[in-house]
Amino acid sequence: MxxxxxxxxxxxxxxxxxxxxxxxxxxxxxxxxxxxxxxxxxxxxxxxxxxxxxxxxxxxxxxxxxxxxxxxxxxxxxxxxxSELRATARQLLRDVRGAGTTVAILSNAPVAMKVAADTAPWREDVHHLFISGTLGVVKPDHDIYRHVERRLGLEGREIAFVDDRLPNVEAAAELGWQAHHWVSDADTRVWLVGLGVI
CATH class of the missing domain: 1.10.150 (DNA polymerase; domain 1)
Known part of the structure; x- marks a missing residue:
């Protein structure tokens, strides 16, 4: 689950x-x-x-x-x-959180992104924010996914992951995550519904 x-x-x-x-x-x-x-x-x-x-x-x-x-x-x-989210994307975050599922962001981004994200209006919709610039490692290195697993206290099979870059999706899948290659917010919503998340 x-x-x-x-x-x-x-x-x-x-x-x-x-x-x-x-x-x-x-x-x-x-x-x-x-x-x-x-x-x-x-x-x-x-x-x-x-x-x-x-x-x-x-x-x-x-x-x-x-x-x-x-x-x-x-x-x-x-x-x-x-740090400016599309309205349909933010609604996805809210719907996932509203369903009682932990919401996290894992982004290849500089340290400055952590500062901006922490003060963004949507930060309240996200339980965990992982920014590569603060971790010293970037996707698709397996170490960054392992870091997320440890922080969440979860096994890979318990995590769903959405990314627009195929190498990042493939790396997550190699570690047992349920990984989805993003093409649109609507497509992602259908995928999450199929997983029983929302």
Whole structure:
């Protein structure tokens, strides 16, 4: 029986359309240029490297003076964008929690995301928040899933997992989690109903 549902955050719950246009407008750069570099170095950032280590080189590649103040402001804006959930996604969290099942988020994201998420309106709908940047390990490394199991006090077969990246889904399944490859909120709802979660 499923005791907890663990959701990814980026794309699965949050898909902010304003992310890159907003960054570009704030920085005074072309959105296409930002898009070309945004994911450079992101794996290290999600694994716990500093805001300066990620945003500093990125801003310099865009021809922007990477002052400490701008780096801090940009990191906070980025995290705030990624913490804006779609209404249908938040309803999923509420329905799972309302059914008496533990709700958790496991996200590959920087430390700044933990700060933004902890103050987001939807935080009250989530029992446990796991952010890779604070753990020093990212999906699909098995260690991060094992960490979640220990914190939840559950075996893999008792956990349902939703992620939009197939390698992350496959890694969870290898550990016995009930894993679902996200394509839409409606599809995820059907899957959770099928599991008897909601």
């Amino acid at each position: 499923i005791q907890a549902v663990v959701f990814d955050l980026g794309e699965v719950l949050a898909s902010p359309p304003s992310l890159l246009p907003g960054h570009a407008a704030r920085l005074g750069v072309e959105e296409s240029a930002l898009r070309a570099h945004y994911w450079d170095g992101r794996p290290d950032y999600d694994a716990g490297s500093s805001d300066a280590d990620y945003w500093g080189p990125l801003l310099e590649r865009l021809g922007v003076d990477a002052t400490p103040e701008l780096i801090d402001d940009t990191a906070r804006y980025d995290a705030s964008c990624w």
